[in-house]
Amino acid sequence: MKILFGMGLFFLLCSCAMMSHKTEKINGVSFVASRDTINNVHIKPILHIHANYAAIMPFGFIRELSHPEIVFNTERQWFGERKVGVKQYTESLKQHHVKVMVKPQIWVGRGAFTGGIKMTSEADWKVLEDSYTGFILTYAELAQELHVEIFCIGTELEGFIDNRPEYWKQLIVDIKKVYKGKLTYAANWNEYDRTPFWEYLDYIGIDAYFPVSDEKTPTVEACRNGWLNYKPDIKAFSETYKKPILFTEFGYRSVDFAGKEPWKSDRDMNVVNMEAQTNTMQVLFEEFWNEDWFAGGFLWKWFHNHKDAGGENDSRFTPQNKPVEDLVKAQYAN
Template sequence: MTPVIKEKINGVSFVAHRDSISQKNVDPLLNINANYAAIMPFAMIKSLDSPNVNYDAERQWFGETIVGGKQYINTLKKSNIKSMLKPQLWVWKGEFTGFIEMKTEDDWKMLEDTYSKFILAFAQVAQDTETPIFCIGTELEKFVEARPDYWTSLITQIRSIYKGKLTYAANWNEYKKTPFWEQLDYIGIDAYFPVSDSKTPTVEECLKGWKKYKDTINSYSKKYNKPILFTEFGYRSIDYSGKAPWTVDRVESKVNLEAQTNTTKALFETFWKEDWFAGGFIWKWFINHDKVGGLNNNRFTPQNKPVEQVIKAQYGLY
């Protein structure tokens, strides 16, 4: 028995900004038929073995704070765009959060304590704003692996505050090891699966590349009787966009808009028609639409690129 999804989550990962948002920042989402946005307030930790999670600080951008998160959610809601609140950790210098790992038991306990305060504070925000989905963590593989009992307890604590649906954003090569899917409502995957080694992958190549993953992903939906949610998905407009889609380095490689378009089309074609697939959140969308992306940009954002029309057409179907 697999869950049947009637309406898709057609989402964007809405990047926090130093300013509040207004209708002019929301209209571009309506233009691509988006019905969801992931709101992503960040907490900072100094290193991969630092146990102190610092959040809602004065020096942080408005969109990363409790007040800012509420403002974003409530402004989007006025245009019938729902939110997934997705509080995340940022390690100094941008190191990968999946490698966060403490060296002592005391440090593990301090990390648990400070992470809980961070997550429970935003669980309260999600409850106060009637946000439909709350994401309890993003790509924290070593933390989850080392402290499974903590995560089970944390989910119980979140449930005591927040009455909506829960997910966790597991990295593409992590979700099979995540131990607490039974406690959540969606199996969340950051879908940076490698699907093609070509410089400019074709749609057909990417469809073939997805075949080795799709059945396994579906099997997890069946196993836990939970829909699959791509908590992040997307590709850079760059050569070899399907080879290692998680790559975020600053190398100014050649812009390849066709590669981004084809990889995105193949992902939509593979998943959006499936009853067990809930939808997902494209990575990533900035609030000042007219000033970002464009034909000379090789980053992830689809804004002001050909792929934006692909997303608009797909999101318009559901």
């Protein structure tokens, strides 16, 4: 009898141990910086969809793709784009048990793609490196002070990384001196497989704007077939590096051809199509959220003033006040 009791207790403890090691998915939103502080009114809609993480995104600005100096944390920026905003947003979210990824981003003049940043001289590369180091370490130190769970070291900077890989490896060393949490980098969907420093980070971060369908209103079947072009490679990549995949950004616009070039934010794409957004999002959830090698992701994007965001006439990325918001809520509740 004692032996049976002992064996039963052993298996019960083993079962509990296995359950305790099951990793909670990162069900995140990309929380857009605003002019204002945030409070419970702004956080309640995040809790309503069962999000457990928010990406806070301070900004640095570069005049043009070949300009080496980053301007950041100035009084001319919106509150949420500066240190004071990151601190207030993070502390407010954490009061509601929402975890945080701090994700500093660069904005290039006229909205030019950050992946094209490239200097024309060695001297300018050095200036850019020093400037970027100052930008990133400022927020890495703040992330440590605020006990932030994840820090993202950059977003879609493939040209900078391709040309200066050794700088980036040293930058990671420098970040780890001041920040002790988990690290990732937000690689563009067609960049991640050549990013040279995943072995030094905790998550393989991908901004998941993979083209999955050319249809005007992508069907679920078409999107699922579209993911066959990418999902096996993503899984294999995770296995090669023994690192989980994190979608540092994911989402689709509520617009015709939402799955064709999902990264596009062109204003002339304005024919609202809620079904296109819902179908593409449904398949992404179904294909990835149950995979052990997938850590979760951050929905692009979420505005603080929920009641005025999105809606039936909005063709942009946000799911707010659209049919897809219910889909997100149901997925995150799981």
